[in-house]
Amino acid sequence: MSQDGRFEPRRPGVDYGVLDELTGYALRRAQIRMTEAFDARLGPEGITTQRFSALVLIEANPGLKQTRLAALMGIARSGALAIVDALAAQDLIERRPAPGDRRAQALHLTDQGRARLPQIMRLVREHDRDLTQGFSPEEIAVLRALLERIRT
Amino acid sequence: MSQDGRFEPRRPGVDYGVLDELTGYALRRAQIRMTEAFDARLGPEGITTQRFSALVLIEANPGLKQTRLAALMGIARSGALAIVDALAAQDLIERRPAPGDRRAQALHLTDQGRARLPQIMRLVREHDRDLTQGFSPEEIAVLRALLERIRT
Numbered sequence: 462m463s464q465d466g467r468f469e470p471r472r473p474g475v476d477y478g479v480l481d482e483l484t485g486y487a488l489r490r491a492q493i494r495m496t497e498a499f500d501a502r503l504g505p506e507g508i509t510t511q512r513f514s515a516l517v518l519i520e521a522n523p524g525l526k527q528t529r530l531a532a533l534m535g536i537a538r539s540g541a542l543a544i545v546d547a548l549a550a551q552d553l554i555e556r557r558p559a560p561g562d563r564r565a566q567a568l569h570l571t572d573q574g575r576a577r578l579p580q581i582m583r584l585v586r587e588h589d590r591d592l593t594q595g596f597s598p599e600e601i602a603v604l605r606a607l608l609e610r611i612r613t
Numbered sequence: 614m615s616q617d618g619r620f621e622p623r624r625p626g627v628d629y630g631v632l633d634e635l636t637g638y639a640l641r642r643a644q645i646r647m648t649e650a651f652d653a654r655l656g657p658e659g660i661t662t663q664r665f666s667a668l669v670l671i672e673a674n675p676g677l678k679q680t681r682l683a684a685l686m687g688i689a690r691s692g693a694l695a696i697v698d699a700l701a702a703q704d705l706i707e708r709r710p711a712p713g714d715r716r717a718q719a720l721h722l723t724d725q726g727r728a729r730l731p732q733i734m735r736l737v738r739e740h741d742r743d744l745t746q747g748f749s750p751e752e753i754a755v756l757r758a759l760l761e762r763i764r765t
Contacts (some may be wrong), residue, residue, distance in 0.1 A: 462697060464635070472685060475670075475673075476674055477669070477673065478669040479669055482740045482742055483738075485651065485662070485741050485744055487760045488643060488644055489644060489647075490760070491640060491760040491761075491764075492644045493687035494765065495641075497687070497764075502729065510637070514641075517629070517630040517631055518627075518630065518632070520630060521627075522627060522628055532624075535645035561689035561736070568701070581703060582631060585637075586631075586635075589635045589636055589758065592636055592637055592764050592765075593636055593763065595762065596762065600759060604636065604759040604760075605639045606641060607748070607756040609639065609643075610747065610748065611646060611647060611745065612643075612646040612649075612650050613646065
């Protein structure tokens with residue numbers, strides 16, 4: 462998330478005011494730390510959290526349209542466009558004409574995307590395990606169940 | 614988060630591939646739903662999650678410098694600049710010369726910022742309570758304790 466320096470999650474001498482009382486801010490802090498850890502491990506591969514999500518969704522749903530991808534990822538169309546552009550520039554995915562819709566483009570993995578995905582997956586799984594280092598399997602299950610219940 | 618449409622968190626007929634197995638993605642989905650709920654409630658006030666965080670940090674730490682704000686929020690300096698610009702345009706905060714550092718600017722709430730903050734706080738607290746609707750106090754405490762342990 463931070464491009465200029467590391468996130469300072471708990472800085473002595475700083476008053477966080479009401480933020481410390483908010484579940485939403487606890488969620489945001491955890492997400493920032495998660496994103497920084499992801500970037501540290503996957504940055505050398507040119508993969509961000511959002512590019513990874515897009516890659517997996519396109520792999521699992523060949524021919525996915527860009528507008529659909531944006532909705533599935535919960536981001537603006539302009540954001541999805543930038544992610545798709547970056548993945549296409551890395552020759553991991555390609556746009557093809559969508560059958561039956563001349564204005565839409567269908568997204569597919571390239572051969573290189575398919576070849577590189579296992580290594581990327583391996584790094585992401587390592588990263589994800591490290592996120593909850595020291596958690597028991599039960600604690601991980603509880604965390605995920607509680608996260609699912611947030612605002613649903 | 615989404616500017617064009619609602620996040621589609623769990624769409625029938627879509628394969629989420631490995632994403633469903635990752636704690637990091639569960640965290641991200643929860644954060645997107647949180648942000649959408651925040652925007653729905655605070656959008657009419659012109660307040661986003663990041664503007665609110667900045668406002669609280671400036672209120673609690675008068676004279677905070679912009680570079681410090683970026684580090685505290687875990688965002689790039691350019692992002693902090695955009696947030697400060699937006700809050701200044703709303704006449705909620707102002708930049709003043711920082712004592713002893715001619716190049717730096719110190720951030721302060723304006724009178725209008727101080728006047729509007731209680732109403733903004735009230736809406737944010739309502740929003741935050743709604744995030745964990747149906748949670749017991751113990752479940753909220755467990756969620757926050759587990760979130761704090763992620764990657765720390």
